[in-house]
Amino acid sequence: MQLSDVREKVGQEVALSEWVKVTQERVNAFADATGDHQFIHVDVERAAAGPFGAPIAHGFLTLSLLAGELANAGGTLRLEGGRMTVNYGLNRVRFVHPVRVGSRLRNRAVLQGVEEGAGFVQFTVLNTVEIDGEARPACTAESLMRVYL
Template identity: 50%
Template structure:
């Protein structure tokens, strides 16, 4: 279920909230190849399924940064923000990739709001804890602490 926050006061009220989990999203070889083209990262463990079969993961895997980038559209499934003039990605405090995402696997995002603090310029800064889960795996693919700023 998607949470909606309208304006800065409702964003502040989300401090400590568990936003839940998204639906599963399948990682295809086409998506991995498109990301490889966009980033000029054509390492064989990502883009050569035949060679990757004999590699350390038993098949091709998604780029870690692709997994990280997918947090953006997945996060939009968890939280809708209205009543603000602008929202910006302020950065990441910590990112780790504990396990790979095999091509063909499903991923989903779990999100929780940490601190929500006022910042200069009539805004708030939200810290979020994100975990990208891999279908059928006990280990997450990515854990990240993200920081966003929202301005009225």
């Protein structure tokens, strides 16, 4: 895609990912990777009696899915002549609603801006991670992606 084509998409939805199921195995693996073994994530029985009525995913697990399974925006914003795309950072992240184990998530990505730099183009994308059957999203995150030319 040409840069001029991408610029025309500012303010528009550029990706809607497939649904991804959050399993207890995934939550446990994330707990092992980060050392965050709080009972609300990994102790199924205790979490069921806790404030959320079930174990919940770590907020950072939900956020990390934007780099992998929920990251369809990168494919949609491929630039002609781009050598690689990297996550440059985040401007604002909010964990709006808990994600109970067994929930399904998807990302809705809206292109907010396009900036040119020395040898790269940077996209600002508003990601809204939706929970199947919930009115409020799990997470909102403004991410920055750089495509190096």
